[in-house]
Structure formats: structure tokens, C-alpha cells
Amino acid sequence: MNLQDWIGRSETVDDFATATPYAALSATLDWPAPLAGQRPTSGTPLPYLWHWLYFLPMYAQSEIGADGHAKRGSFLPPVPLPRRMWAGSDFTFHTPLLVGDALRRTSTIVDVKEKSGRTGNLIFVKVRHEIRRNGEAAPALTEHHDIVYRDAPRPNDVAPAPTLAPAGSAWERHIVPDDVLLFRYSALTFNGHRIHYDRKYVTEVEGYPGLIVHGPLIATLLMDLLRSKRPDAVVSHFQFKAVRPTFDIHPFSVHAEPSADGKTVRLWGRDHEGYLTMDATATLA
Ligand SMILES: CC(C)(COP(=O)(O)OP(=O)(O)OC[C@H]1O[C@@H](n2cnc3c(N)ncnc32)[C@H](O)[C@@H]1OP(=O)(O)O)[C@@H](O)C(=O)NCCC(=O)NCCSC(=O)C[C@](C)(O)C(=O)O
Incomplete structure (x- = not known):
């Protein structure tokens, strides 16, 4: 089967930007009282990246594959490599999404690339x-x-040399991840991926040392750090790359450093050993 044949495939999903998931994520991110868990009124802007609360992947239970995601070969190509991860994302924010909006998302497969990485064969799918x-x-x-x-x-896999995260930052937040945080984020995004809640599966089948903290959760924590320090910042562009997995077995931290000219903010995730886990940049309008 030629994976390139999937390039150009497209699907459209409609949804409403409802208030309850917003309230649940604000509680999950530990917003201070009285904001945590409070339902926003219609017209409240969605914080950056909270669109992930909508357009949930409503696959029938019988369509779910071994890793807890939908079986491949319908919208996403039937990639033969078993371990799926979120590698990164790039966003352009044209106008704010508001609670109460009727939303339509059109998704298109724009690239499928096979690469040889330090950790072995990789296949990237860009949507x-x-x-x-x-x-x-x-x-x-x-x-x-x-x-x-x-x-x-494989039994003798050696993790590639990690990169040290910057030593200091203007803003930071320390997170102690646990199964409950991961479960709540999986539930909010209707993400059945076993690597976030099934410890036996993630350690014995996928060979990782612990449950994996969702890439989109870390990216959301980065943008939440920026929001908490600069609530009025207008972000026109944001991109992140997940460079090293973060596991629930140790604390981690998220950091941000505005540039001297105030036009961009570099944001990053750092694990308990000081290694870079996510590298991101927000461009301010
Ligand atoms: C991605 C891994 C496997 C590459 O591992 P590597 O070390 O083997 O790669 P490399 O040797 O550094 O690079 C090989 C090639 O890949 C490219 N590359 C390398 N990294 C990236 C990246 N991030 N984004 C885009 N491209 C990337 C890189 O530029 C290079 O391209 P080239 O040959 O053309 O020069 C490794 O860096 C890694 O494990 N990163 C952490 C991934 C992670 O923890 N994601 C979040 C958790 S999984 C998740 O949230 C799941 C969820 C929510 O359930 C869900 O399914 O959607």
C-alpha cells in the first residue's frame, strides 16, 4: 500500500465551542479560584490551544486499534510502525475563537515522509x-x-543524547504529573491512547519507563504560563517540537523567556534532569 496515496485526503467536522469543557480544563490546569471550573459566558475568547477540547475523535469502540487510537487506514494512513507520538505543531491564529461559536474544522493530510532518525525508522504524517x-x-x-x-x-535500544534546557528563565511553573492529571486531560480530549493511562501497555509493549505526558498538554501548559504572566498578549503564531518524552514518574517544569525586543517568547519544557523536552516559540502580534 502506498502511503503517499493518503496525501490530499480530507475530512470536515462541525462542533460548537461549548462552555463545559472550558470550565473542566481551567480546573485541570489549576487556575486560581474562582476561575477554576467556572463556566465562561458566551463570547469569552478561548485561550490559545483550547480548540483541542472540540472536534473530539468520536470513533466507534469497534474501530479502535491496539494503541487505543482509531485503527489506521481511514483518515490517517495505514503506517506500519506501531508507536505513535505527537511530534510537533505549528499554528497561525488569525482571529480568536469564542465560546458559543459554531465551528467547522477541515483537516487534510498534506505530507507523509519516511525518515531515518537516531532512534530508528520514523514516519511523519503532517495534517x-x-x-x-x-x-x-x-x-x-x-x-x-x-x-x-x-x-x-528493541532490547538494546539506547536513547539518543539529550539536549540540556536553558539554565534559567523569566517565568516558570513546576508540575507534578500523576495518573489523575493525565486521565483528566485524556478524558477532556477523548484521547484513548494507552500510553497516557495503561502503565502495563506503555512499559511492556511500547518500552517506555512510565506513562507519557501528552504533547498537547505540555504545549497547553506552556501557553497557560504565557497567559498567566501576560494575560493581554496577542499571539499571532506559535510552534512547538516535542524533542524528548516526559514521563509521569518525575516532576517536570515549563518555562518562558520573552525576547529583548518583546516580539517573541521562547517557551520550553524541562525534565527532572534538566533536559529539554519541548521547544516552542510564540510570536506576538
Ligand atoms: C520525535 C522523536 C521520536 C524523533 O526521534 P529521533 O531522535 O530518532 O529523531 P532525529 O534523529 O532527531 O531526527 C530525525 C528526523 O526527524 C525530524 N524530527 C525529529 N523530531 C521531530 C519533531 N519533533 N517534529 C518534526 N520533525 C522531527 C528531524 O528534523 C530529522 O529530519 P531530517 O532527517 O529531515 O533532518 C523524538 O524526538 C521524541 O521521542 N520526541 C518526543 C515525542 C513526544 O514525547 N511527544 C509527546 C507525547 S506523545 C503524545 O502526546 C501522543 C498523543 C497525544 O496521544 C497522540 O497520539 O496524538
């Missing part, structure tokens, strides 16, 4: 999502999502 609000012709948000698929683990 472009365009989200439009209330029937408008122009997208309010454009996202390019890189999904990576990895080989099965």
Missing part, C-alpha cells in the same frame, strides 16, 4: 487543520500537526 467560525470564509486558526510513528522497541 493541516483549518478552523472556521460561524460560517466565515476565512479560517480563524490554521494548524499543522506532525504525527510521528516509531519502530517497536
